[in-house]
Amino acid sequence: MLEIGELTAGYQGGSVLHGVDLSVPEGTVHALLGANGAGKSTLIHTVAGLLKPSGGRVELAGVDLTGRPAHRVSHAGIGLVPQGRRVFASLTVAEHLRLAHRKHAAWTPARILELLPRLGERAGNRGSQLSGGEQQMLAIARALLGGPRLVLLDEPTEGLSPVIAEQIRQLITTLAGEGLTILIAAPQLGFVQGIADRLTVLSTGRVTARMTAAEAEADPEPILAALAPGVAHVG
Numbered sequence: 001m002l003e004i005g006e007l008t009a010g011y012q013g014g015s016v017l018h019g020v021d022l023s024v025p026e027g028t029v030h031a032l033l034g035a036n037g038a039g040k041s042t043l044i045h046t047v048a049g050l051l052k053p054s055g056g057r058v059e060l061a062g063v064d065l066t067g068r069p070a071h072r073v074s075h076a077g078i079g080l081v082p083q084g085r086r087v088f089a090s091l092t093v094a095e096h097l098r099l100a101h102r103k104h105a106a107w108t109p110a111r112i113l114e115l116l117p118r119l120g121e122r123a124g125n126r127g128s129q130l131s132g133g134e135q136q137m138l139a140i141a142r143a144l145l146g147g148p149r150l151v152l153l154d155e156p157t158e159g160l161s162p163v164i165a166e167q168i169r170q171l172i173t174t175l176a177g178e179g180l181t182i183l184i185a186a187p188q189l190g191f192v193q194g195i196a197d198r199l200t201v202l203s204t205g206r207v208t209a210r211m212t213a214a215e216a217e218a219d220p221e222p223i224l225a226a227l228a229p230g231v232a233h234v235g
């Protein structure tokens with residue numbers, strides 16, 4: 001479903017991604033692991049159309065989305081749950097849901113509230129009045145209401161307590177169970193173990209390890225080693 005080939009991207013200060021290849025088949029969950037500064041957000045932003053690549057390609061279900069602006073990428077079926085949630089401080093939960101709902105999307109505000117009753121209880125609360133976990137649920141809800149085929153989740157449990165992180169993990173598992181294709185960026189293996197079908201490690205903008213969940217479960221050492229600083233590029 002998502003095919004990323006030879007992707008290079010960066011900022012004025014220089015290149016961050018150096019020829020990244022990544023493939024996420026339909027209905028699977030892919031974990032993108034990497035230490036702080038490895039380039040996970042840069043990759044997610046490039047796929048989401050927030051950052052123009054300097055080379056390579058991004059395709060969703062055979063449609064070339066390389067360099068397309070974010071609204072086109074969103075219309076093509078990619079939903080983004082950004083790092084730090086980015087909910088609007090002054091809008092209520094209900095307003096977020098209403099604004100995010102795209103006509104004919106399979107996810108409606110009513111269906112969201114069935115899945116996440118907590119958001120219904122907080123419908124009149126503004127973004128600034130929500131806990132971190134509630135903000136994360138709202139950020140995920142907002143992405144779903146756009147009717148995505150693929151959801152990009154950038155460090156969805158950052159700053160959350162273990163109990164709340166587990167709730168978010170279960171939510172992602174539920175979404176995966178419904179057949180959604182998911183790419184999750186996370187700094188460590190722990191959170192994605194048991195959710196992800198495949199794992200890719202990025203180190204300073206290069207892929208340094210790839211593995212199936214079964215391989216990582218049998219022997220996580222190569223992933224842990226790749227997450228350690230100073231490893232070589234393995235392609």
Ligand SMILES: Nc1ncnc2c1ncn2[C@@H]1O[C@H](COP(=O)(O)OP(=O)(O)OP(=O)(O)O)[C@@H](O)[C@H]1O
Pocket residue numbers: 011012013016034035036037038039040041042043083187
């Ligand atoms: N807007 C920007 N302008 C310039 N450099 C940036 C910008 N955003 C990120 N970078 C740099 O790009 C590199 C990769 O950052 P990125 O945020 O993609 O990493 P990450 O793996 O998502 O890390 P984290 O876990 O800390 O979010 C870092 O060296 C970072 O300083």
